[in-house]
Amino acid sequence: MTKRSRSRTLSRRDFLKLGGGAMAATIGAGLLPRGLKALLRPTSVATAAANAATLSVPAADVPPNLHLIGTDGWAYMPGPAIPPYHPDAWAPSPFTTYIFGLRDVTALTPQQVQAQKGKVQISAPIIGVDQEAEFRMQLSNPGFIMRPDLVDSHTIHWHGFRNQTAYFDGEPMGSVSVPPGRTMMYFYKPHDPGTYMYHCHFEDTEHIHMGMTGVLYVRPIQNQGVGDIPPGKYAYNDGDGSTAYDREFAIFLADSWAKGHWDDVHIQVSDWSDYRPDFWLMNGRVYPDTLAPNGSGADPVTGDLIAPTGRPDLQYQPISSLIQANEGERVLLRLVNLGFQLPAMTLTGLRMRVVGKDATLLRGRDATDLSYLTNTVFIGSGESVDAIFTAPPYQGPDPYNTYLLYNRSYAHLHNAGGPGYGGQMTEVRIFPEGTLPAQTGPNT
Ligand SMILES: [Cu+2]
Numbered sequence: 314m315t316k317r318s319r320s321r322t323l324s325r326r327d328f329l330k331l332g333g334g335a336m337a338a339t340i341g342a343g344l345l346p347r348g349l350k351a352l353l354r355p356t357s358v359a360t361a362a363a364n365a366a367t368l369s370v371p372a373a374d375v376p377p378n379l380h381l382i383g384t385d386g387w388a389y390m391p392g393p394a395i396p397p398y399h400p401d402a403w404a405p406s407p408f409t410t411y412i413f414g415l416r417d418v419t420a421l422t423p424q425q426v427q428a429q430k431g432k433v434q435i436s437a438p439i440i441g442v443d444q445e446a447e448f449r450m451q452l453s454n455p456g457f458i459m460r461p462d463l464v465d466s467h468t469i470h471w472h473g474f475r476n477q478t479a480y481f482d483g484e485p486m487g488s489v490s491v492p493p494g495r496t497m498m499y500f501y502k503p504h505d506p507g508t509y510m511y512h513c514h515f516e517d518t519e520h521i522h523m524g525m526t527g528v529l530y531v532r533p534i535q536n537q538g539v540g541d542i543p544p545g546k547y548a549y550n551d552g553d554g555s556t557a558y559d560r561e562f563a564i565f566l567a568d569s570w571a572k573g574h575w576d577d578v579h580i581q582v583s584d585w586s587d588y589r590p591d592f593w594l595m596n597g598r599v600y601p602d603t604l605a606p607n608g609s610g611a612d613p614v615t616g617d618l619i620a621p622t623g624r625p626d627l628q629y630q631p632i633s634s635l636i637q638a639n640e641g642e643r644v645l646l647r648l649v650n651l652g653f654q655l656p657a658m659t660l661t662g663l664r665m666r667v668v669g670k671d672a673t674l675l676r677g678r679d680a681t682d683l684s685y686l687t688n689t690v691f692i693g694s695g696e697s698v699d700a701i702f703t704a705p706p707y708q709g710p711d712p713y714n715t716y717l718l719y720n721r722s723y724a725h726l727h728n729a730g731g732p733g734y735g736g737q738m739t740e741v742r743i744f745p746e747g748t749l750p751a752q753t754g755p756n757t
Contacts, residue, residue, distance in 0.1 A: 368427050368455040370496045377451035377498060379440065380419040382426060383467035383491070383513055383525060385457040385578075386433040388412045389626035390569070390592050390599060392729030399571035399591065399729060403459075403578060407626040410571070411459065411578035413523035414629070415469075415513070418453070418616065425616030431458025432617060434608075434629045436597030437527030439563045439755050440511065444534045444550075448501040456493035459578050466490035469499055470514040471529055472651075472695060473672055476504050483514045490515050506533035506549050507672025508647040508697040510565070518585055522573055524597065526651045528563035530755075531672070548645055548699045549674040555684075556668050558645035558701055560752045562636045564718075566692060566737060567594045568652035571729065588653060591729040593720060593736035596632035596756075599728050600719075600738035603634040607756065633756055634739040636718060638704040639749050644741075646700045646718075647755070650692040656737055659689045659721040660702065663741070669699030689721060707745045716741040 370380075387408035394400065400409035414433035418426045442448045454467045468490045470483035479488050481499045491497045513525035535551070538544035548556035568590035576583045595603045602624075608631025609619040620628035638644045646665065650656055664686045668675055675683040690698045708714055719738035720726060728735030 368423075368430075368453055368494055368496070370423050370426060370451075370453055373449070373451065373498055375449060377419065377449045378442075379417065379438075379448075380421075380426075380451040380453065381415045381437070381469070382418050382429055382433070382453045382455055383413070383415050384430050384433045384455050385411065385413050385459055386431055386435075386629055388435045388524070388597065388629045389602075390571075390728065391602065392592070392599075392727075392731040392735065395571050395591060395729055398575040401575050401578065408629070410569075411523075411574045412629070413457075413513075413520055413525050413577075415467075415525050415527065416618070418611075421611060421616040425611075426453060427455060429616055430455040432629070433524075434597070434618060434631055435524035436565050436567075436594070436630065436632050437511070437525065439527060439632065440529045441532060441755065442501065442503055442529070443532050443536075444503055444506050446502070448503070450499045450501070451496060452491050452499065453496040454491045454493050460580075462580075464493060465520070466492045466515045467513045467520070467525065468515050470512055470517075471501065472510045472512060473697070474501075474503070474505075474509055476502065485515050503531040505672055506531045507669050507674070508548075508563070508649060508699050509672050510649045510651055510695075510697060512651060519573075519577070519583070521651055522567075522570065522653070523577060524567075526565060526567065528565050528647060528649050530563065530647055546645075548669055548701070551668075551674060551676075555682075556645075556674070556699075556701065557643060559642040560638050561645040561647060561755045562634070563596075563647040563755050564634055564649070564658075564739075565594075565596050565632075566648065566650040566652055566656050566658070566720075567597075568592065568654050568725070569594055590652070590654065593652070593654075593656070593725040595634040595737050595739055597630040598627065598632075598634065599735050600726075601735075602627060602630070603739040605633060606635070607631055607633045635756075636739060636741040637713075637744065637749060638741075639744050639746050640704050640707040641746060642704045644702055644704060646698075646702070648690060648692055648698045648700065650694055650696055653694055654725070655691060655693055655722075656720040656725065657689055657691050657722055658737070659717075659719060660741070661688070661717045661719075663702050663705060663716055664688050665690075665700035665702040667698060667700045669697075671697055704743045707743055713742040713744045713748075716743070
């Protein structure tokens with residue numbers, strides 16, 4: 314660090330000398346001298362972070378199937394202002410909300426990975442793995458660009474995964490975690506198909522709420538064809554093809570408290586007993602943004618996320634929740650909740666068959682079929698549901714017929730109390746037979 318830059322930035326030691334949190338608490342009250350206020354501007358904090366040690370990503374004997382980074386960044390939420398928490402005055406335009414998150418950097422160079430510090434996504438990449446196949450996942454922690462004073466580690470925890478050793482389970486008090494500047498390889502060999510979720514388990518109430526969460530699923534070995542069952546796409550090893558599907562959509566449900574997000578970047582402590590969310594998310598977005606297309610991966614030069622077409626404000630929320638199918642197709646919904654509240658997800662006008670719960674086929678030990686038809690599923694925090702519906706006949710006259718998938722808790726169907734519908738709602742669009750090509754991946 315040069316003398317010049319040292320004079321402009323605030324080191325952790327200086328921060329502590331000045332009284333740390335007590336000083337931070339006075340910022341909002343306007344009690345700081347102008348010079349100290351300038352030191353705490355986001356640009357100055359970011360400069361300090363840029364001077365931090367380089368991220369270490371050691372070469373692996375066997376390359377990872379997936380390389381994730383855990384860091385901070387900014388996302389966009391619509392809705393009326395909640396001064397001073399929403400939109401956050403420190404958020405660079407067009408963003409509104411400070412987040413933590415995980416993103417895929419598998420194809421990036423080490424320099425590009427380093428440059429992704431502070432550019433994370435909310436709702437982490439959807440991960441699909443094959444039963445009995447070895448899976449290596451690398452996690453790098455480049456630190457937080459807005460909070461260089463924090464030494465938070467990160468981990469990856471596959472929630473509900475029954476096959477993990479403590480070392481790779483990501484529960485930091487019983488295992489290891491990844492401190493800033495470091496990289497760790499996790500190893501998995503899944504035996505139980507179904508839908509799970511993964512999240513950072515370090516200071517998990519905070520890191521989960523800030524966005525370090527995503528959907529994970531294990532494809533059954535039956536997909537390769539077993540006995541009389543032809544190769545295909547199945548939710549489980551059902552033995553009879555009853556969980557076959559044509560298209561799959563993973564929906565990660567969460568809720569988001571504007572003050573909690575604001576507190577983290579403004580160096581304040583959140584009292585979780587005050588938790589009162591303002592936004593209810595599907596894959597990190599609220600309705601109607603849930604309908605916007607997926608992002609387009611990473612820029613080959615910078616490694617930055619490419620925003621969905623026409624939506625630069627959703628650059629860091631790349632996962633669409635729009636559900637589309639041709640009439641007659643079977644659609645698998647992989648519904649996961651890691652919000653702190655209880656959604657009741659309703660599919661209007663259609664019945665879905667719940668075939669799996671918490672990565673378990675709904676079938677008794679005596680082979681009794683325990684699946685059931687419903688139009689509403691309740692999904693508690695940490696739970697998952699696999700439900701299949703058959704797309705109804707297309708009835709015209711528009712290019713597609715629309716149904717809704719939404720949280721029927723009316724109190725959660727708005728954006729920060731603003732007018733109109735918001736929150737956890739998306740559309741199911743049914744097209745004439747043969748309109749949509751075969752699906753290339755979940756949520757496409
Ligand atoms: Cu974390």
